[in-house]
Amino acid sequence: MHKIRGTYLNIVLIGLLSLTCGCVAASKHKTNVQDTTADKITVGKVQREIKVGMSGADVISVLGSPNIVSTDSKRREVWVYDKISTEQVYSKSSGFASLILIGGNQAxxxxxxxxxxxxxxxxxxDQGLVRDFAYRQSSF
Known part of the structure; x- marks a missing residue:
């Protein structure tokens, strides 16, 4: 009888440890997969580095190649950078210990x-230098 009670206690302790060790928060998963490269185009980067009077080559060195190049009514170039970022986070936890203790798996x-x-x-x-720039950011 004493040996059975000790075995049952060990199963309960292992089960509780499995439950506490198996749970990871979604924020931890997000941190593990998040892109932290320094080459991202951000509003801060535009505000900090794009200046009136810059050459097109300087703009490319900061922002990269534009998505669209067109001209205005006076045949001056207009560059458009259009960036879209989608972030999807999924977190899943399952209770392995519940399989041992109550006969089911909870997820x-x-x-x-x-x-x-x-x-x-x-x-x-007309000389190919930045005369104006604008930006718009949205999140949803």
Whole structure:
């Protein structure tokens, strides 16, 4: 009888440890898969580094190649950078110990999806230098 009670206690302790060790928060999963490269185009980068009077080559060195190149009514170049970012996080936890203790496997999960857009418009003068720029950012 004493040996059975000790075995049951060990199963309960192992089960509780499995439950506490198996759960990972969605924020931890997000941190593990998040893109942290420094080459991202952000509003801060545009505000900090794009200046009136810059050459097209300087703009490319900061922002990369534009998505769209067009001209205005005076045949001056207009560059458009249109960036869309989708972030999807899914977290799943399962209770392995519940299989041992109550004969079933419990699982739960959560997911979150968000999108961000950033549009940058760079207008050049007749000499090919930045005369104006604008940006718009949205999140949903």
């Amino acid at each position: 739960s999960g959560a997911s979150s999806t968000s999108q961000r857009t950033l549009t940058i418009i760079v207008k050049f003068d």
